[in-house]
Amino acid sequence: MIDPAALPSLHASHGGIWLREGGRTQAIAKGMAIARAAETPTLLLNAPLTGQRLGYPELNGLDLLELWAFVHPARFLVPTPKGLAEALGLERPATEDDIPQLLQNATAALLATLESPTWLEREGGWTSAQSLHRLRWPWAPLIAPRVARPAEAERWLFSRLPEWEETPPRPAPRTISLDEQAVLDQLTHLTGSGAEARPGQRAYAAAAVESFRPRKHRDQPNMLLAEAGTGIGKTLGYLAPASLWASQAQGTVWISTYTKALQRQLDRESLRLFPDPATAARRVVVRKGRENYLCLLNLEDALQGGFAGRAAILAQLVARWAAFSKDGDMIGGDLPGWLPTLFRRNGSTALTDRRGECIYAGCPHYRKCFIERSARASADADIVIANHALVMINAARGRETGQRPQRIIFDEGHHLFDAADSTFSVALSGQEAIELRRWVMGPEGNARGRRRGLAARLSDLASYDDEGGEAIRAAADAARALPADEWLKRIVAGEPFGPVEQLLAAVRGTVYARAADVGEADAGYGLETELAEPDGPLVEAAHEAALALDGLLRPLTRLAKRLEAVIEDAPDWLDGAARARIEGAIASFGWRRDLIAAWLALLARIGGPADGDFVDWMTVDRIEGREFDIGIHRHWLDPTRPLAETVLKPAQGVLVTSATLKGGGDWDNAESRSGATHLPQRAQQFEAHSPFDYAARAEVLIVTDIKRGDIAALSGAYGRLIEAAGGGTLGLFTAIRRLRAVHARIADRLARAGLPLYAQHVDPMDTGTLIDIFRDDPRASLLGTDALRDGVDVPGHSLRLVVMEGVPWSKPTVLHAARRLAGGGAAYDDRLIRARLAQAFGRLIRRAEDRGSFVILSAAMPSRLLSAFPPGTPIRRVTLDEAIIAVSAYSLAGAGLGDGMALGLQGIQSGTHDLERK
Structure with missing residues (x-):
């Protein structure tokens, strides 16, 4: 068998390229790296990313991420050298030139797992290895000899997956009224009796009881709008009454989110309700649209020759994952988000039901279908974790009327308007029309x-x-x-x-x-x-x-x-x-x-x-x-009108909650953006301010000396600010073109300083993977657009600086112009901008001990928009040099250095910039 130590290993970053071969590691040039990888099977970590940094996107080799997907399907891995080392219990590389040896050691560890009697994912391994060998997967010659043929035929995939069973319709929920003290006792149970007392969380849980009272009027749900600042603990605050009502009324509560990150968080929090994972899986169900789940019929077609080349290898690895997956969710579930990107997404979308061609009970895998299993499990669940779009689509199309949500909690409620806008819109386009033709004609x-x-x-x-x-x-x-x-x-x-x-x-x-x-x-x-x-x-x-x-x-x-x-x-x-x-x-x-x-x-x-x-x-x-x-x-000019008619009015109780529900404005803004204004009676309101000490833990710096449109100056500002913070920076852009330009100018410079830089729309990885990498490395920084402004939860020292390229003005589209005219002109724009600023600032302080700086690179930041930030937050207009001094001091303090040392280093930093100016 091939010795992993005999295989050459290659690592490329913005800081350099290293090749290990014959027991020694050396820095090499790009051309030599490309030629070496083309000549001999070479160990790599994330081949598309390595190829991009070599300027050779089609680079192939022995990618350790593919090996991990075979050995440990459905297991989480941060796809970096540090993440790989920690997952395998290996020594973390101290410098980048240590990484090639790590790749060899990791290869040896993973291949040794295949021969271990304790390999948990052995089932189906031999069958998959033989199929991959026929497909000439580069890893197959190393894997096949190490996976022993089982004594008996393997139960593999389609025979291994459990079947769901038909159950009688669930009776309508009982009519009950929750006791407020019982809800508070449930909250204490969820947080733990020894947890720190949170008055705001207890007040929030008590207020949420309103959404679970019996409804008094037709077309009028018991609706509560609740703005709970970051740190209140609203998740457990609403889970307390929700879980108690579900238990006593024998009904289902739907918790709807906007981002997949919050869905994953809620799924993890469900273990507080039901510590036994098996019970939690039965009582708490995650629901998504059909296009998120693996279609077993599509997979069978791919495995039987429907795919060719690299796509066929991806299908085999997805089959490995499907046998061990919790729920078959390919988008945001336990399928590694980086896996499809290794194959340039070649074939991954064809494995889901994106065309709406499901034949339901006519499918031979119908009784094992992940989608049907999820739908049926939700009928008997206490808690269904869904998303805004799914809740609205089910209501709008009148599907699953027996399961129509009657008790709904809209978390991330500030996105209700946008979700409704997308759900209730119509587009007659060439791509939509050709899909209809294909559905009819085949x-x-x-x-x-x-x-x-x-x-x-x-x-x-x-x-x-x-x-x-x-x-x-x-x-x-x-x-x-x-x-x-x-x-x-x-x-x-x-x-x-x-x-x-x-x-x-x-x-x-x-x-x-x-x-x-x-x-x-x-x-x-x-x-x-x-x-x-x-x-x-x-x-x-x-x-x-x-x-x-x-x-x-x-x-x-x-x-x-x-x-x-x-x-x-x-x-x-x-x-x-x-x-x-x-x-x-x-x-x-x-x-x-x-x-x-x-x-x-x-x-x-x-x-x-x-x-x-x-x-x-x-x-x-x-x-x-x-x-x-x-x-x-x-x-719709106002998409909350169909939202109110199809979703809110038929419901018994609705809780709409967010840390920025008012969007930096007033309750009128919250009501108009949630659909509450279209109900016969006004919704009730609750507000709990964040317990964080923003005056001492955060600051807003408005940089006044960066000329608008000057890419060189903008890039220099980002580079110097990231260096001052020592990484840990989230950079937000309103245009992909400027993001790419800034990344291209500063990535190499930061890498030489030991500060990795990642970016949406540049690095060939999905957004979830980029966030995982950013969260895992306190010296890494991440550049992105709107998806990062709203969906990043990175507590601790890994995120200590947020930089916005400028004021996030709305794009002047036809739709925006119409809504601006109907919504009060400039006042409408201001409400949107304040909401975006509030969301972006909310990424910075996630825990009481967090601290950091929020920098806006725009001298044109209007003072009227500053109410978007929490009361008491220091706000200063400064030059770039002054901002760098402040960021450096905050970052040092956040890392645990004393105020005296921070002040001393401020002086050193200031002197350095004086020299730079001279």
Whole structure:
């Protein structure tokens, strides 16, 4: 067998490149590193990242992350040398030139695990190793000899996964009233009797009782808006009454979040309610949209030859994970977020049900389906942890009415408006239309894969039922009016085919004509224009497209009715498999008919009178000048109106909570952004201020000497501030282009100082992995955009400085302009900006002992927006040099150095900058 120590190992960073071979490590040049990796299988950690830093993105080798995914599927790993060393109990590398030897030692440890009798994930290992060997996976020659063939045939994946069982419908919850003292006792139980007393948390839990009282009026839930500052402990504060009500009323409480990070946190907190993991898994269920879960039928297709090359290797590793996964969640669950990025996301999306093609009970894996198991488990759960979009979609589409949420807690409630805006919007675009065509018609031409059209999914009906067969054929004929493959090429070439492509071509022409008037057409980014005063060709194209869509809607409606009649009549030829296919088709018909109806309503607007409840506009979507979609969009001017009608009014009780629910404004802002203003009566309100001493633990510094648009000065400011803080910096940008420019200028410089720098939209890793790396290394820094402003929870010394490139003004889109006009002009903008500033500042202080600085690199920061920050927080306008001195002092104090040493080093830092200026 190959000795891991004999394998060359390579490490590349912004600070240099090191190769270990023949027992010695040496620094080498990029060209030599690329050539060496191409010649001989070389040990790497995160090949895409290594390749990017070598300037050779297609670099391949023996990636230890892939080996980890085979040996320890579904186990968490921070994908860094430090994280790998800690996970394997190896010595952490002291310097970067120690990393190549670590890679060799880690390889030896992982390969030794394969031969250990205590290897917990042995089951299925031999079968997977043989399959991967046939696929020529680089690791297979090292793995296959070390994985012993089992004495008996392995129970592998599809035979290993448990089946869910049908259960009777759960009775309606009992009508009860919670005793406030009992809730406080439950809170004490959750926090532990020896925990520090938190008056704000106890007041919060007592106030939350209101949401669990019996409802008194129709269309009026018991609704509480609760702003609880960071550090109040609102999670346990609402879990106390929620868990008590679920136990006493025998009902389900839905806790809805906006970010996957909070979902994971809530899942962990559930162990306080049910310390036994098995009980917790049964009583607390995480629910997400179908597109988040592994589809076993898609996986089976991939394993049986549907995938080729690297995608086929990914499918085998995902199969390893699926056998040990808690719930099959591929997005934010226990599948390592870095795994799909190792394969350039080649094939990962095809393993989920992103096209809505699920055949439900017609699937051979239906009884083991992760999605169905989650849906059924939630019916009997005490707590269902979902997200805003799922709660709204279920309500809007009328699905799962037996499980319609009646008691809802919207955590991260400041995002309700945005979630509703996305959920209740409509987009008629080329990509949406071609997906509908594929759903109806299935594969065309030489297309491969599991995709099946209506005729294939309903072959029994087409063969035995004349009326149903005729409706299927009519739907397929009508679907030919939708865009087909290479539709965008035809439109750009001026050769659209069919009425919908003609419409998209007219939209494109109008957008370019109007965008050019304001100098936007050559900017290289997406273009848009208001859907107003359409010209004749656009109106005519919209009319023809509407006729085509109506021609598709009619046979689909006729077919849906016929399917329902067939199920009800249950003819002799309808065996179990055929019934399952028809039931699956009925389940997927509803929302597609609703989608087409929404498109027809949108097209009816073109050339007709405006509807003041909606904002309509047209777009040409581009990335760096390359077009990828064309569409017409419709959003509610106030999306909380459908939110109130479909979600809030049918509910018994609703708690909307956040640390920044008022968004730096007043309660009117919280009510308007949550939908409470559309209820018959006002919601109750509760507020608990953060217990943190912001006056002593934080400061806001507004840097006044960075010229707007000066990338060199902006980059220099970021670099010097990160150096002053010794890392631990979260850098926030409003434009990806500026983020990339700053990263390119400072990454090498910081690496030479031993300060790793990571960035969204630059490093080939998902956001969750980047945050894990940032949290794990106190000297690392992370640059990002809005997703980091709202979704980062990094307590402790790992985050001690937040830097914003400037005031986070709203992008001047058609939608924003309409809402700004309706919402009070500049006052509307100010409310949004204060909310964003409050959220960004909230990343800084997560625990009482945290301390740090919040820096805004903009002299134009208006004083009226400073109310976004907690009362008492020191706010100063300073030069960059003064900001660096202050940041250095705060960082040293946060690291545990005394005030005297911090002040002394302030002087040293100041003297250094004096020399730099001279």
